[in-house]
Amino acid sequence: MTQAEAEEMAKAGVEIQLHTHRHRVSSRRDSFLKEIEDNRRRIAAISSGRAEHFCYPGGFHLPEFPGWLKEAGVRSATTCEAGLAARDSEVMLLPRLVDTSTLTPEEFTGWLSGLASMLPHRLHVMSGGQLMEEPAKAVRS
Numbered sequence: 001m002t003q004a005e006a007e008e009m010a011k012a013g014v015e016i017q018l019h020t021h022r023h024r025v026s027s028r029r030d031s032f033l034k035e036i037e038d039n040r041r042r043i044a045a046i047s048s049g050r051a052e053h054f055c056y057p058g059g060f061h062l063p064e065f066p067g068w069l070k071e072a073g074v075r076s077a078t079t080c081e082a083g084l085a086a087r088d089s090e091v092m093l094l095p096r097l098v099d100t101s102t103l104t105p106e107e108f109t110g111w112l113s114g115l116a117s118m119l120p121h122r123l124h125v126m127s128g129g130q131l132m133e134e135p136a137k138a139v140r141s
Helices: 003-011 029-046 065-071 105-113
Strands: 053-055 076-078
Touching (some): 065 076
């Protein structure tokens, strides 16, 4: 999304929250926290709300990330693992539905109703190439 598109959405009332500014994370605490702050600063420039909810890029997360996010004032974070959140869900590793062009209306309705969470589904495999310390993988078109 371009900055102009994000500004337009914020003006229309859409709440903009955290991802990472460069769509990658770092295994180094200082670099990880800088990504959050860079993203938060850019969001604050176009939105009046406080960015305090996070979505892991590609669903990629390491065991230390939840603690670092809490340190950065983040209140919740979502993975790309399909599922429904419950009272006992870890708030820094919440499941979510990734709505793609291949998701049928029936599947979407199944997730809205909660029924799909009870059916077998593929487990999410965290995306590779999400760490800044690793070379980015070429994307073929």
